[in-house]
Amino acid sequence: MTNRDLMVMGLSNLKRRKMRTFLTVLGVVIGAASIIVMLSLGIGMNRNFMKNMESMGSLNVIDVSPEYQRYEEQSSTTSDKKLLDDEAIEKFKNLEDVDAVMPILDKYVTIKAGRLESSIRLLGIDLEVMEEFDFKVGEGTLPTQLANNEIVFGAHISEQFYDPKSRNGFGNNKVDLMKESLKLFPEMRGNSDQRQRGINIKASGILEPDQGEKDWSAYMDINSLEKIYEDIERKSEDRSRRKEKEDKYQSVKIKVNDIDKVADVSKKINDMGYRAWSLNDMLDGMKKTYAGIQAILGGIGGVSLFVAAIGITNTMVMSIYERTKEIGIMKVIGAELKDIKKLFLFEAAMIGCLGGIVGMVISFLISQIINKVAASFMGGGMGMGIEEISYIPVWLYLSALGFSTFVGVLAGYYPAVKAMKLSVLEAIRTE
Amino acid sequence: MSIVIKDLKKYYKVGDQVVKALRGVDLEIKKGEICCILGTSGSGKSTMLNLMAGLEKPTKGEILIKNQDITKMNEKELAKFRQKNVGFVFQSYNLLNALTALENVALPLTFCEIPKKIREKESYKILSKVGLKTHVLHKPMQLSGGQRQRVGIARAFVGTPEIVFADEPTGNLDSKTSEEIMKLILEITAEKNLTLIMVTHNRDLARYADKVVYILDGEIKKVENRNSENDIRRYEDETI
Ligand SMILES: Nc1ncnc2c1ncn2[C@@H]1O[C@H](COP(=O)(O)OP(=O)(O)O)[C@@H](O)[C@H]1O
Ligand SMILES: [Mg+2]
Numbered sequence: 053m054t055n056r057d058l059m060v061m062g063l064s065n066l067k068r069r070k071m072r073t074f075l076t077v078l079g080v081v082i083g084a085a086s087i088i089v090m091l092s093l094g095i096g097m098n099r100n101f102m103k104n105m106e107s108m109g110s111l112n113v114i115d116v117s118p119e120y121q122r123y124e125e126q127s128s129t130t131s132d133k134k135l136l137d138d139e140a141i142e143k144f145k146n147l148e149d150v151d152a153v154m155p156i157l158d159k160y161v162t163i164k165a166g167r168l169e170s171s172i173r174l175l176g177i178d179l180e181v182m183e184e185f186d187f188k189v190g191e192g193t194l195p196t197q198l199a200n201n202e203i204v205f206g207a208h209i210s211e212q213f214y215d216p217k218s219r220n221g222f223g224n225n226k227v228d229l230m231k232e233s234l235k236l237f238p239e240m241r242g243n244s245d246q247r248q249r250g251i252n253i254k255a256s257g258i259l260e261p262d263q264g265e266k267d268w269s270a271y272m273d274i275n276s277l278e279k280i281y282e283d284i285e286r287k288s289e290d291r292s293r294r295k296e297k298e299d300k301y302q303s304v305k306i307k308v309n310d311i312d313k314v315a316d317v318s319k320k321i322n323d324m325g326y327r328a329w330s331l332n333d334m335l336d337g338m339k340k341t342y343a344g345i346q347a348i349l350g351g352i353g354g355v356s357l358f359v360a361a362i363g364i365t366n367t368m369v370m371s372i373y374e375r376t377k378e379i380g381i382m383k384v385i386g387a388e389l390k391d392i393k394k395l396f397l398f399e400a401a402m403i404g405c406l407g408g409i410v411g412m413v414i415s416f417l418i419s420q421i422i423n424k425v426a427a428s429f430m431g432g433g434m435g436m437g438i439e440e441i442s443y444i445p446v447w448l449y450l451s452a453l454g455f456s457t458f459v460g461v462l463a464g465y466y467p468a469v470k471a472m473k474l475s476v477l478e479a480i481r482t483e
Numbered sequence: 484m485s486i487v488i489k490d491l492k493k494y495y496k497v498g499d500q501v502v503k504a505l506r507g508v509d510l511e512i513k514k515g516e517i518c519c520i521l522g523t524s525g526s527g528k529s530t531m532l533n534l535m536a537g538l539e540k541p542t543k544g545e546i547l548i549k550n551q552d553i554t555k556m557n558e559k560e561l562a563k564f565r566q567k568n569v570g571f572v573f574q575s576y577n578l579l580n581a582l583t584a585l586e587n588v589a590l591p592l593t594f595c596e597i598p599k600k601i602r603e604k605e606s607y608k609i610l611s612k613v614g615l616k617t618h619v620l621h622k623p624m625q626l627s628g629g630q631r632q633r634v635g636i637a638r639a640f641v642g643t644p645e646i647v648f649a650d651e652p653t654g655n656l657d658s659k660t661s662e663e664i665m666k667l668i669l670e671i672t673a674e675k676n677l678t679l680i681m682v683t684h685n686r687d688l689a690r691y692a693d694k695v696v697y698i699l700d701g702e703i704k705k706v707e708n709r710n711s712e713n714d715i716r717r718y719e720d721e722t723i
Pocket of ligand 1: 495496497502503504522523524525526527528529530531
């Protein structure tokens with residue numbers, strides 16, 4: 053029997069028993085729809101979470117810091133310590149999947165604007181890779197190599213100034229960094245020389261707020277910053293101080309070209325003897341939690357599909373009792389065993405497939421309703437990064453359809469084999 | 484295609500009793516022969532027919548068809564064997580009620596994977612032959628007993644079977660219709676030159692056979708071989 057004829061025959065068998073087919077399909081519809089909707093909630097949740105994470109910082113950036121050493125070890129094994137120096141930077145650059153590397157000189161400085169001053173973190177970075185690391189100016193421009201001592205400030209720095217001579221230092225002291233003339237006073241190890249003269253600096257721009265550490269830092273060209281400190285060190289009397297082996301950079305940021313590769317690269321860096329950290333590490337733990345939630349939600353949907361599967365088996369077994377004679381006749385007049393088996397499997401698969409298709413439509417509608425209702429609860433505009441709480445990706449539709457069809461085949465297997473093995477004579481004698 | 488049966492036995496266990504439906508039967512049927520099995524009810528006629536058609540397994544013995552022992556075949560091979568070689572006419576017609584006459588007749592060809600166009604043409608042809616040209620789209624429930632059996636005959640003879648088994652094909656019909664049906668069966672058998680093995684308990688219907696096998700209590704009592712040449716003519720002489 054050709055597959056085409058088999059399908060025609062199977063479909064007409066289903067059509068002949070409309071009510072029963074309908075009820076069985078309904079069971080699958082409920083099962084498929086509940087799986088899709090449940091998983092869509094989990095996926096929606098995950099997406100919102102990912103979005104929040106992304107707003108906290110780039111997920112594909114690894115922060116590298118020097119190897120952590122306990123105090124006792126410091127004196128003895130100093131020489132073995134892996135240093136964050138230019139050699140290390142070169143090695144990072146050569147790692148697979150690394151897009152960009154940004155060594156960071158991490159300093160604390162005091163900025164004075166007239167009477168007001170503020171102690172801030174000033175990071176020396178490579179200006180050329182700023183864009184790769186998502187620096188976005190809200191006002192002005194990013195600093196350039198050409199102009200000397202240009203600084204770009206984080207969005208909230210201007211609010212941090214205070215008047216050291218005033219009693220209530222932190223008043224409303226917002227400074228317009230772009231207009232004021234600014235002086236920089238490096239904070240030195242040990243004591244700071246109060247008499248040192250400030251260095252003139254200029255704000256090139258203010259960064260866009262990004263809800264992260266960038267808001268509270270200032271950035272300038274790494275070479276300029278390095279030079280400032282070298283100058284000071286040369287001037288200071290303590291020139292004879294033993295120049296101990298120390299990290300040239302306090303930290304390094306590494307941008308990986310693919311979020312999925314972050315863990316790999318992190319591991320390599322750790323193996324090299326540095327400490328790597330990324331938001332992704334945190335994400336890993338969260339992902340496991342979400343996978344658990346997802347499994348529970350999917351399980352709830354799965355139970356209803358399981359019940360539907362029992363329904364299919366039941367329907368097909370009933371169908372055998374009803375069609376015993378028919379099966380017997382077909383066998384006598386030339387049906388092969390595989391024809392009978394395929395016929396039953398096909399009918400069961402059709403029930404599953406049909407249920408899956410209708411389930412897709414139903415779950416689409418339910419998902420829309422959930423999102424509408426949720427939106428109205430959150431006061432109209434969703435805003436604030438919270439988007440649809442139920443999200444159905446195409447792959448979920450397709451795999452739900454495939455799965456319910458597969459469940460149909462599985463549920464139809466026992467009845468199909470049973471039908472195939474019916475004894476011809478007994479079958480033909482039943483009324 | 485000749486059929487050779489050697490020492491065929493079939494015992495049924497009913498409770499703790501053994502019913503000996505066939506107690507050792509030997510028989511040879513030649514290709515193109517019309518063989519009629521006669522006997523009282525319960526004598527083992529159907530059992531013998533079913534064994535020959537491969538619908539059940541004997542307790543003992545051989546059934547050689549085309550020199551192949553069908554008792555050695557498994558279910559799958561038997562199904563294929565029936566599909567290729569065998570047509571079957573039942574006493575109670577056994578048509579599929581959901582299908583039209585045409586679809587019923589086409590069903591064996593469907594199983595043989597013959598294209599729809601061809602099988603519908605063939606089915607129509609043979610339905611016309613059995614006198615149901617105007618009823619091809621009727622469902623079995625819309626046909627009389629005689630008409631249903633005509634559909635049953637058409638279904639058994641459609642395509643190219645080499646053997647047709649008929650188990651009391653006129654058992655449910657009145658005598659006039661029985662005559663018509665019997666005439667049809669013989670006509671098509673002769674036309675297609677195939678082997679017909681037919682069970683009946685009606686002595687009159689055995690007149691047209693080449694070979695009549697008398698069976699009693701599971702044993703063959705007598706085998707009558709007749710001159711086959713004038714069967715149809717003789718039949719026609721008597722009825723017209
Ligand atoms: N499936 C069966 N189980 C038990 N006994 C059976 C079965 N089939 C047939 N018989 C017995 O075998 C004997 C022959 O039956 P059958 O071949 O149907 O007779 P006939 O067709 O000549 O009327 C009968 O006694 C019948 O009761
Ligand atoms: Mg009988």
